[in-house]
Amino acid sequence: MTALPAGSAAHAAFDVLAGSPVAAGTALDVLGTRHAYVTFALLLCIGLYMMIANPNLVKKVIGLNLFQTAIFLLFIASAYVEGGAIPIVYSGGEGPYVSPLPHVIVLTAIVVGVSLTAVALALCIRIYDEYGTLRVDTLRELLREEGSLPAGPGLPGGESSGEGGDGDD
Amino acid sequence: MTDVLLPLSIAVPIVAATLPLALGLRYEDVGWPVAAVTTLGLVGSAAAVALEVYTAGPFDHELGGYAPPIGIELVADELSAAVFLLVTLVSAATLVLSRAIGPRGNAFHSAYLLLTGGLVGVSLTGDLFNLFVFLEIVGLTTYALIAADRSGASAYASLKYLVVGTVGASLYLVGVGYVFLATGTLNMADVSVQIVEQAGYTDPLIRAGYAFIVVGFALKIALFPVHSWQPDAYQRAPDSVTTLVAALVSTASAYALIRVTYSVFTVDFLAANDAITTGVLLVAGVSILAGSGLAVMQSDLKRMFAYSSVAQFGMVAAAVGIADETALLGGVVHLVGHGLMKFGLFCGLALLAAGYGARRVEDLASLARDAPFASGALAVLGLSLVGIPPSVGFLGKWYVSLGAVRSAGATGGVVGIALAAVILASTLFTLAYVARVIEQLYFAGVDRGDAERGVADHGDAGGHADGPARDAGDAVADGGSGDATAPGTVPTAPLVVLVAAALVVVGLGFAGAGFESLLDPYLSEVFA
Numbered sequence: 001m002t003a004l005p006a007g008s009a010a011h012a013a014f015d016v017l018a019g020s021p022v023a024a025g026t027a028l029d030v031l032g033t034r035h036a037y038v039t040f041a042l043l044l045c046i047g048l049y050m051m052i053a054n055p056n057l058v059k060k061v062i063g064l065n066l067f068q069t070a071i072f073l074l075f076i077a078s079a080y081v082e083g084g085a086i087p088i089v090y091s092g093g094e095g096p097y098v099s100p101l102p103h104v105i106v107l108t109a110i111v112v113g114v115s116l117t118a119v120a121l122a123l124c125i126r127i128y129d130e131y132g133t134l135r136v137d138t139l140r141e142l143l144r145e146e147g148s149l150p151a152g153p154g155l156p157g158g159e160s161s162g163e164g165g166d167g168d169d
Numbered sequence: 170m171t172d173v174l175l176p177l178s179i180a181v182p183i184v185a186a187t188l189p190l191a192l193g194l195r196y197e198d199v200g201w202p203v204a205a206v207t208t209l210g211l212v213g214s215a216a217a218v219a220l221e222v223y224t225a226g227p228f229d230h231e232l233g234g235y236a237p238p239i240g241i242e243l244v245a246d247e248l249s250a251a252v253f254l255l256v257t258l259v260s261a262a263t264l265v266l267s268r269a270i271g272p273r274g275n276a277f278h279s280a281y282l283l284l285t286g287g288l289v290g291v292s293l294t295g296d297l298f299n300l301f302v303f304l305e306i307v308g309l310t311t312y313a314l315i316a317a318d319r320s321g322a323s324a325y326a327s328l329k330y331l332v333v334g335t336v337g338a339s340l341y342l343v344g345v346g347y348v349f350l351a352t353g354t355l356n357m358a359d360v361s362v363q364i365v366e367q368a369g370y371t372d373p374l375i376r377a378g379y380a381f382i383v384v385g386f387a388l389k390i391a392l393f394p395v396h397s398w399q400p401d402a403y404q405r406a407p408d409s410v411t412t413l414v415a416a417l418v419s420t421a422s423a424y425a426l427i428r429v430t431y432s433v434f435t436v437d438f439l440a441a442n443d444a445i446t447t448g449v450l451l452v453a454g455v456s457i458l459a460g461s462g463l464a465v466m467q468s469d470l471k472r473m474f475a476y477s478s479v480a481q482f483g484m485v486a487a488a489v490g491i492a493d494e495t496a497l498l499g500g501v502v503h504l505v506g507h508g509l510m511k512f513g514l515f516c517g518l519a520l521l522a523a524g525y526g527a528r529r530v531e532d533l534a535s536l537a538r539d540a541p542f543a544s545g546a547l548a549v550l551g552l553s554l555v556g557i558p559p560s561v562g563f564l565g566k567w568y569v570s571l572g573a574v575r576s577a578g579a580t581g582g583v584v585g586i587a588l589a590a591v592i593l594a595s596t597l598f599t600l601a602y603v604a605r606v607i608e609q610l611y612f613a614g615v616d617r618g619d620a621e622r623g624v625a626d627h628g629d630a631g632g633h634a635d636g637p638a639r640d641a642g643d644a645v646a647d648g649g650s651g652d653a654t655a656p657g658t659v660p661t662a663p664l665v666v667l668v669a670a671a672l673v674v675v676g677l678g679f680a681g682a683g684f685e686s687l688l689d690p691y692l693s694e695v696f697a
């Protein structure tokens with residue numbers, strides 16, 4: 001397997017985003033022709049934001065799903081070949097085929113994602129049974145009262161500020 | 170012939186994971202024997218693989234007979250054999266502990282076997298996407314195991330870990346996606362060739378891919394700014410699970426970081442991208458300091474050593490960033506040594522918690538008189554964590570610092586010197602919290618005479634509820650682990666394992682030359 005044509009497409013998008021000496025007008029071209037990659041970036045950010053900012057645990061899990069779906073989109077978009085046929089051998093024609101490898105990867109990643117969601121929801125159910133709430137702020141108060149979260153200025157808020165900070169290296 | 174052991178070592182535990190649940194329908198308590206037999210087999214297989222690797226050199230196995238660039242490959246080289254051996258030995262030892270203090274259910278043993286299979290997979294795979302799958306198998310089973318004691322607090326800690334851990338694995342997958350876009354291949358060895366041929370080390374896709382991969386692993390390893398899931402998860406999990414997770418799960422991710430950095434991106438990539446290397450070193454340095462500093466502030470024992478892991482893995486990450494042969498040797502030694510030390514420490518804490526209900530530093534007061542062996546082993550392991558020679562903890566830190574100073578000498582930069590200073594400072598912090606534990610164990614001056622102990626033990630069941638704030642977590646953890654041990658004693662079999670772990674940690678302190686010669690083929694290949 002050698003370089004995919006889509007790889008060079010992503011290269012072009014990166015050159016523009018990295019501010020290499022391409023005319024500024026091409027930014028619109030990127031939006032027009034590489035919309036899958038733009039959607040990927042948007043979905044990734046929305047999912048991450050939901051996980052950090054939404055106080056509801058189930059919605060955090062939905063954010064997580066969105067985040068993973070964005071990555072599926074990246075792989076699927078990278079597999080696309082202009083005019084390529086479905087990569088099933090007897091689908092007719094000699095022509096170029098869409099790259100099958102990313103499809104297989106996404107299929108596996110979907111299975112992983114489904115099992116993760118199942119575990120996450122099971123944990124949510126147990127938390128709800130125990131505390132009667134799915135809101136993180138209420139939950140933290142309950143946990144603090146119960147004594148199973150360090151009270152005072154221990155380390156609350158570490159989670160969200162930590163997740164926010166991971167983009168910077 | 171030996172190469173068949175590689176796929177078997179991954180497949181057998183994963184298939185065997187179905188047995189405790191299936192047989193559990195008919196027989197009671199079938200989980201432990203199944204897990205024990207499987208894990209003993211794995212130890213044997215790991216020993217055979219290690220023997221083959223260290224005498225005859227690395228070998229690989231092509232899954233399904235497809236040749237590597239297309240098919241998936243399993244590789245056993247000097248580095249992965251060491252981690253493979255560590256994983257199987259620690260898993261087997263944990264089984265001795267869980268037999269004594271629980272959990273004992275069939276579901277626990279199924280998850281345990283899946284986790285072991287996943288960890289072996291991480292250490293042996295030679296394919297980037299396959300690594301993601303194994304990381305997720307490890308992650309999923311860890312989330313389930315942490316919540317295994319059925320309390321609300323552990324479910325919350327587990328969910329927090331699940332969200333952060335999945336983001337980490339997903340960011341790794343994004344990074345792999347970028348690298349795949351640039352090179353069109355997923356096989357580690359092939360990617361390292363294709364990066365040069367098709368992209369080059371300064372290609373934005375490759376750079377962004379590596380950045381995503383490092384951030385993803387940082388979340389999984391729990392380096393400083395993104396470590397916050399780890400103390401909760403370690404503290405809330407049942408004691409046996411903490412022992413297993415603290416010793417192996419972050420270790421597997423750190424191994425993956427070393428593997429991907431040096432086998433896929435190679436040293437030349439690090440040399441060509443100063444900004445990325447500096448970023449890694451910065452995160453590592455802050456992680457070392459902050460982890461040690463936060464550990465000093467804790468009074469819950471499990472939390473204390475959880476924060477200590479943040480600092481120790483900072484050292485491994487620093488070894489990755491320094492890109493020096495000696496430093497990388499130190500990183501690998503520290504990776505293995507830290508796994509052993511944390512296994513021993515958490516095992517000792519679990520035994521003291523099971524026997525005496527000790528969960529906070531002040532609960533340890535003068536326990537050395539009642540439990541001399543457990544306390545002695547804890548003290549030895551703690552001193553090894555500080556880095557007092559002769560111990561494996563000293564060896565790792567020594568090589569990392571030496572490599573840092575040497576690289577500073579070679580490039581004339583101050584970064585290496587600063588890093589060595591950071592490691593020294595963190596050693597002092599480590600001494601600060603380990604000394605507190607040892608002081609309580611030996612010099613608290615509390616008279617635990619027979620009469621008093623009778624009173625204390627009487628009160629143990631109910632008396633533990635006297636501080637509700639302090640014991641809420643206690644009651645939960647104790648209830649879940651289903652204590653069979655009588656209060657005031659330490660179960661013998663895990664005690665033997667604990668003392669053996671302490672002896673091994675000290676013994677490996679004399680094996681510096683051995684580590685050097687065993688890992689030399691790998692290191693000289695990486696730094697060729």
